[in-house]
Amino acid sequence: MDGAQTDEKLTAKQYKSDYRPVWCPGCGDFSVLSAITKAMAELQLKREDTAVISGIGCSSRIPAYTSVYGFHGVHGRALALATGVKLARPELTVIVTGGDGDGFSIGGNHFLHACRRNVDLTYVVMDNQVYGMTKGQASPTTASEWEGSKLTPHGTGVNPFQPLAVALAAGANFIGRQFSGDPNACAKLIAEAIQHPGFSFVQILSPCVTFRPEQREWKQTVHTAPVEPTSDPGRAGKRLMSDDGLNMGVLYVGGRPVFQPPEGTGATLADIEQKFTL
Amino acid sequence: MSNSPQSDTVSIALTGAGGAGVVTAGQMLLEAAATAGLYGLMARSSGPQIRGGESAAFVRMGPRTVTNLADAFDIHIAFDWLNVERFAAEIPLDPHSVVICDPSAGAVPEVIENSGARIVPVPLKDLTKEIPGGRVNMVGLGALANLIGLPEGTMASTLKKILRRKGEEALKASNAGVQAGRQAVAEMGVVRALTLPDKPPQTERWSITGNEAAGMGAVRGGVRFVAAYPITPATEVLEWLAPNLEKIGGLLVQAEDELASINMAIGGSFGGVPSLTATSGPGLALMMESIGLALTSETPVVVVDVMRGGPSTGIPTKSEQSDLNIALYGLHGDAPHIVTAANSVADCLFTTQWTVHLAEAMQTVGLVLSDQSLGQTRTIVDRPADEPFQAQRLVAEAPLENYRRYAVTDSGVSPMAIPGTPGGEYVADGLEHSPIGRPSSQTEDHMAQLDKRLRKILLHEYGDHWAEITGADAPETVIVTFGSSTGPVREAAEEATAWGLKVKVVSLRLLMPAQTTKFEEAIAGADRLLVVEQTHSRQFYRYLRAYYDLPRDVRVLNRPGPLPIRPGEVLSMLKEWS
Ligand SMILES: Cc1ncc(C[n+]2csc(CCOP(=O)(O)OP(=O)(O)O)c2C)c(N)n1
Ligand code: SF4
Numbered sequence A: 001m002d003g004a005q006t007d008e009k010l011t012a013k014q015y016k017s018d019y020r021p022v023w024c025p026g027c028g029d030f031s032v033l034s035a036i037t038k039a040m041a042e043l044q045l046k047r048e049d050t051a052v053i054s055g056i057g058c059s060s061r062i063p064a065y066t067s068v069y070g071f072h073g074v075h076g077r078a079l080a081l082a083t084g085v086k087l088a089r090p091e092l093t094v095i096v097t098g099g100d101g102d103g104f105s106i107g108g109n110h111f112l113h114a115c116r117r118n119v120d121l122t123y124v125v126m127d128n129q130v131y132g133m134t135k136g137q138a139s140p141t142t143a144s145e146w147e148g149s150k151l152t153p154h155g156t157g158v159n160p161f162q163p164l165a166v167a168l169a170a171g172a173n174f175i176g177r178q179f180s181g182d183p184n185a186c187a188k189l190i191a192e193a194i195q196h197p198g199f200s201f202v203q204i205l206s207p208c209v210t211f212r213p214e215q216r217e218w219k220q221t222v223h224t225a226p227v228e229p230t231s232d233p234g235r236a237g238k239r240l241m242s243d244d245g246l247n248m249g250v251l252y253v254g255g256r257p258v259f260q261p262p263e264g265t266g267a268t269l270a271d272i273e274q275k276f277t278l
Numbered sequence B: 001m002s003n004s005p006q007s008d009t010v011s012i013a014l015t016g017a018g019g020a021g022v023v024t025a026g027q028m029l030l031e032a033a034a035t036a037g038l039y040g041l042m043a044r045s046s047g048p049q050i051r052g053g054e055s056a057a058f059v060r061m062g063p064r065t066v067t068n069l070a071d072a073f074d075i076h077i078a079f080d081w082l083n084v085e086r087f088a089a090e091i092p093l094d095p096h097s098v099v100i101c102d103p104s105a106g107a108v109p110e111v112i113e114n115s116g117a118r119i120v121p122v123p124l125k126d127l128t129k130e131i132p133g134g135r136v137n138m139v140g141l142g143a144l145a146n147l148i149g150l151p152e153g154t155m156a157s158t159l160k161k162i163l164r165r166k167g168e169e170a171l172k173a174s175n176a177g178v179q180a181g182r183q184a185v186a187e188m189g190v191v192r193a194l195t196l197p198d199k200p201p202q203t204e205r206w207s208i209t210g211n212e213a214a215g216m217g218a219v220r221g222g223v224r225f226v227a228a229y230p231i232t233p234a235t236e237v238l239e240w241l242a243p244n245l246e247k248i249g250g251l252l253v254q255a256e257d258e259l260a261s262i263n264m265a266i267g268g269s270f271g272g273v274p275s276l277t278a279t280s281g282p283g284l285a286l287m288m289e290s291i292g293l294a295l296t297s298e299t300p301v302v303v304v305d306v307m308r309g310g311p312s313t314g315i316p317t318k319s320e321q322s323d324l325n326i327a328l329y330g331l332h333g334d335a336p337h338i339v340t341a342a343n344s345v346a347d348c349l350f351t352t353q354w355t356v357h358l359a360e361a362m363q364t365v366g367l368v369l370s371d372q373s374l375g376q377t378r379t380i381v382d383r384p385a386d387e388p389f390q391a392q393r394l395v396a397e398a399p400l401e402n403y404r405r406y407a408v409t410d411s412g413v414s415p416m417a418i419p420g421t422p423g424g425e426y427v428a429d430g431l432e433h434s435p436i437g438r439p440s441s442q443t444e445d446h447m448a449q450l451d452k453r454l455r456k457i458l459l460h461e462y463g464d465h466w467a468e469i470t471g472a473d474a475p476e477t478v479i480v481t482f483g484s485s486t487g488p489v490r491e492a493a494e495e496a497t498a499w500g501l502k503v504k505v506v507s508l509r510l511l512m513p514a515q516t517t518k519f520e521e522a523i524a525g526a527d528r529l530l531v532v533e534q535t536h537s538r539q540f541y542r543y544l545r546a547y548y549d550l551p552r553d554v555r556v557l558n559r560p561g562p563l564p565i566r567p568g569e570v571l572s573m574l575k576e577w578s
Helices: A031-045 A057-063 A078-088 A100-106 A107-115 A163-170 A183-195 A213-221 A234-242 A267-276 B022-035 B123-131 B134-146 B152-162 B169-183 B210-221 B237-247 B257-272 B281-296 B324-329 B347-362 B444-460 B483-497 B514-523 B537-545 B567-577
Strands: A050-054 A069-072 A093-099 A120-129 A175-178 A199-204 A247-253 B008-016 B038-047 B055-062 B075-078 B096-099 B118-120 B205-207 B225-228 B249-256 B275-277 B299-305 B338-341 B364-369 B376-383 B427-429 B467-471 B477-482 B503-508 B511-512 B528-533 B553-558
Touching: A031 A057, A031 A093, A031 A120, A031 A183, A031 A267, A050 A057, A050 B477, A057 A069, A057 A093, A057 B427, A078 A093, A078 A100, A078 B225, A078 B249, A078 B257, A093 A100, A093 A183, A100 A120, A100 A163, A100 B055, A100 B444, A107 A163, A107 B257, A120 A183, A163 A175, A163 A199, A163 A234, A163 A247, A163 B008, A175 A183, A183 A199, A183 A247, A183 B022, A183 B477, A183 B511, A234 A247, A267 B210, A267 B237, B008 B022, B008 B134, B008 B205, B022 B038, B022 B055, B022 B123, B022 B134, B022 B152, B022 B376, B055 B514, B075 B134, B096 B134, B096 B528, B123 B134, B123 B169, B123 B511, B134 B152, B134 B169, B152 B237, B205 B210, B205 B338, B210 B237, B210 B299, B210 B347, B210 B364, B225 B237, B225 B257, B257 B275, B257 B281, B275 B281, B281 B324, B281 B338, B281 B364, B281 B511, B299 B347, B324 B511, B324 B537, B347 B364, B364 B483, B376 B483, B427 B444, B467 B514, B477 B483, B477 B567, B483 B503, B483 B528, B483 B567, B528 B537, B528 B567, B537 B553
Parallel strands: A050 A069, A050 A093, A069 B427, A093 A120, A120 A199, A175 A199, B008 B075, B075 B096, B096 B118, B225 B249, B225 B275, B275 B299, B299 B364, B338 B364, B477 B503, B477 B528, B528 B553
Antiparallel strands: A175 A247, B008 B055, B038 B055, B038 B376, B205 B376, B338 B511, B467 B503
């Protein structure tokens, strides 16, 4: 990274580090990385005032590939980690990245509560309907009949998780979906999500070419949602519950008040100690 | 223990059903003693019911700092006998004890009868009925005040202070109750007199619980961000911090679970704000993976563990020291970190403050062990001194070029860039990493970073605070203990000294990293070592064996919770041994 601060605009490339990703050639996450850095350039985020926080998984590797501050935490806890960063340092722009396993399985509870809490975070989930890093097991978003994993040779037999519908029900303030095959659209959506106050949730269908090669077909099957974004949770709910999972675009834009830490009263330690004095 | 140095204290147990208000009465008694210039404490014990159910308050008062319960209670007042057998073991009585009980509560239970204590029936309920708005605990309080010679004026002014917000009526009823109680036992005279000072101590005194003290220690140390998930008996640390952090411009956030609370705290600290969370055994177990993350990413964080009976859900409301093993060894991998233990209610303040300082100075994890008997006990103490220990993190300041977050330094501590610092952009990582913070599985990086993380905590100069050492300079016996067992051990040692035995007490505050040389100096010359701990499997003894050279002659006094170690047990072991 080039550290010198100039008045010149930062390019997307300058938001990337010179560290080479570990991903398989053709992995959708490459495009998501590009989209995130494009969004950063679009918004001209100050690198020192931006943090990318993640858990564990192929997709969770993203922080190291950017040139901003980052935290590569443990599996499933990225949202909690990011909540701490943002509450302690409200002036920072905090972006959370990860996979469907990290976010909806081991981290599922944090997903619900991050939506509810509505701290001003942007959560980008690279959904490939599989655990890539551990070599191809079913994730919460995997179709029930998928037989590609040794762990569930007859399919999971379990209904897939509906992240957008759940996000809406739990109180997320901005919900959108994109496909990594369209990095410009992804960048636009991520930039919008960053700008929207409160908790923004962006699902990006990001093919795992190694364990779900059939996901290359997404290129043909995804389509722009034939609707305008709505701020009506009722309508959004209906839309998301009848959604085919391939509708791209902003699907819900809410106006819930953002989690606000209380203001201090300017008391000193001596003031609070007073209560103990006999 | 009539000729003991602590015989100038008075111990009272109050028991009754939820509605009886024993805790309120106990608190008022303690406060009145404080008003009279005394020191003291009130421990509490409760049954499994969430609300209501039986509860007990244990009050001990005296002219000097009181750190623990005595061997036996001088007076036990039983407002009723609801499930008293559940407490019986916690209320040792002897033939010198007096039991005040209400005849309307039915027959005196056998356990109480068998103690040989003098049983005095007082119709507490009937007396209460005669007072409009009267409450039975106030009648009991009056009786107790009379039996211990607490001056009437002291009691009256205490009631006035405590009840000032409840209105005139309530105050009147309470005063009437206290008077009725006094009269009911007037004929007995004073059965166990308080040793009242001529004038109140000139020092500033505090009324504080261990959990409040831990909270206060945290903010004195510089903590301004706390993430919380409630758990008995740690909740009060968090409940105290929430409003008080807010006042001073900090923040407490309630998390969805301990997996979240520890990660939020780590996130806050990554943001540059000294951060902490508090929990008890089950929560600590959940946090372990992420504590390893803080340690490996060198993000300082402090966790206060207020121990309760374990394992599993165990005995949530009662004390035990059995989280020692998980605190010392609960992390996977080679994970050097700091473990401290508070040795008294008041010391929860210093130990927490010091641990914040240590964790921040070394950019590592500080685990503070407290327990239910410290955390939920209220004590009257001299105001804990201001100590210089503050969060002072070595930060990387702009301008930065070729910044290396995990640079391998001689001290092991590397300057940490805080978000907002241009040029310091790095990725904190729980994956093993190279000096610039890139994931690495290479032998050299692993070795260098393991060494660095160990070196920084081994090289730190911990000063005198690693232990509190009292007693003889050239001892025959050294008692080694930690945490809440320290109080009874010290009392026993004082008694033993009065008996002519040469005893020294070493109470370890810093458990990890082990201060081997200092420890061996402290026990030098002693032939005998007595280890005292409140665990079933001798966790502390095994830890001592692992890290220090001990004399040949070692004995162990250990017992799981919930019964506290009593001074008399330690004393008899010392006497037997000589
Ligand atoms: C506590 C814990 N359990 C299990 C693992 C192993 N693990 C690493 S990544 C992963 C799943 C990753 O899947 P996903 O989040 O969908 O990300 P992807 O690799 O597909 O991008 C698992 C189970 C771990 N690192 N930590
Ligand atoms: S395993 Fe799948 S998700 Fe992981 S890097 Fe390879 S293609 Fe991408």
